[in-house]
Amino acid sequence: MTDRDADKRLAAAAAVDEVCDNMLVGLGTGSTAAHVIALLAERGLTIETVATSRASAALAERLGLKVRPFDAVARVHLAIDGADAIDADLSAVKGAGGAMLREKIVAAAADRMIVIADGSKRVERLHDTKLPIEILPFARAFAVERLSGLFEQLDERTGYLTDNGNIVVDGHGWNDADLPGLAEALAAIPGVVGHGLFLSEIDAAYIADNGVVTRLERGRNPR
Numbered sequence: 529m530t531d532r533d534a535d536k537r538l539a540a541a542a543a544v545d546e547v548c549d550n551m552l553v554g555l556g557t558g559s560t561a562a563h564v565i566a567l568l569a570e571r572g573l574t575i576e577t578v579a580t581s582r583a584s585a586a587l588a589e590r591l592g593l594k595v596r597p598f599d600a601v602a603r604v605h606l607a608i609d610g611a612d613a614i615d616a617d618l619s620a621v622k623g624a625g626g627a628m629l630r631e632k633i634v635a636a637a638a639d640r641m642i643v644i645a646d647g648s649k650r651v652e653r654l655h656d657t658k659l660p661i662e663i664l665p666f667a668r669a670f671a672v673e674r675l676s677g678l679f680e681q682l683d684e685r686t687g688y689l690t691d692n693g694n695i696v697v698d699g700h701g702w703n704d705a706d707l708p709g710l711a712e713a714l715a716a717i718p719g720v721v722g723h724g725l726f727l728s729e730i731d732a733a734y735i736a737d738n739g740v741v742t743r744l745e746r747g748r749n750p751r
């Protein structure tokens with residue numbers, strides 16, 4: 529295990545310590561969230577889960593966790609997920625793995641949403657991180673044209689479809705001076721069905737850096 533991977537597992541373990549019997553837990557997607565799934569399976573708690581991607585559902589089921597279909601679930605007790613970048617306000621960019629739409633829905637359904645990450649994800653500002661945008665294939669050209677006013681460069685992921693059957697365009701060179709304004713502008717484009725800006729969903733974060741775990745709670749963090 530690399531140092532970075534060890535940090536991911538440490539952050540995951542800190543979040544898993546918040547999981548109790550009888551909880552319905554939202555499972556995130558990605559290499560850090562995979563540690564959560566493995567640790568939950570190891571701990572043998574009496575829990576049920578919902579997954580934010582087919583990959584996480586498959587991993588969880590393979591390791592023996594009970595995974596409920598999310599389409600019949602309105603509320604989750606705790607969601608635990610990774611991030612591509614997170615700042616001191618607990619605003620984050622997610623979606624390098626293309627799962628941001630389902631991740632945001634499960635995060636919104638959760639009483640508490642925790643991000644787990646290694647120290648490389650902690651940033652002063654988010655704008656250096658590519659911002660993934662999920663687009664209905666029907667709207668591809670139209671949405672990209674509308675997005676071009678918000679980004680210096682847009683790269684479509686070739687040959688890739690999300691679990692929802694949509695395309696993903698990664699936006700580079702964006703202005704983070706008004707994050708709520710940007711989120712609003714993205715949501716206002718017909719055909720854009722999701723994006724990786726998480727501004728209000730995250731309640732806490734466990735960031736592990738060289739073996740030391742720091743907990744951040746919304747509204748209570750020094751800059």
Ligand SMILES: O=C[C@H](O)[C@H](O)[C@H](O)COP(=O)(O)O
Pocket residue numbers: 556557558559560561609610611612622623624625626627628631
């Ligand atoms: O779509 C992917 C998710 O938002 C991931 O949670 C995020 O990309 C972080 O993944 P990782 O833990 O592999 O860096």
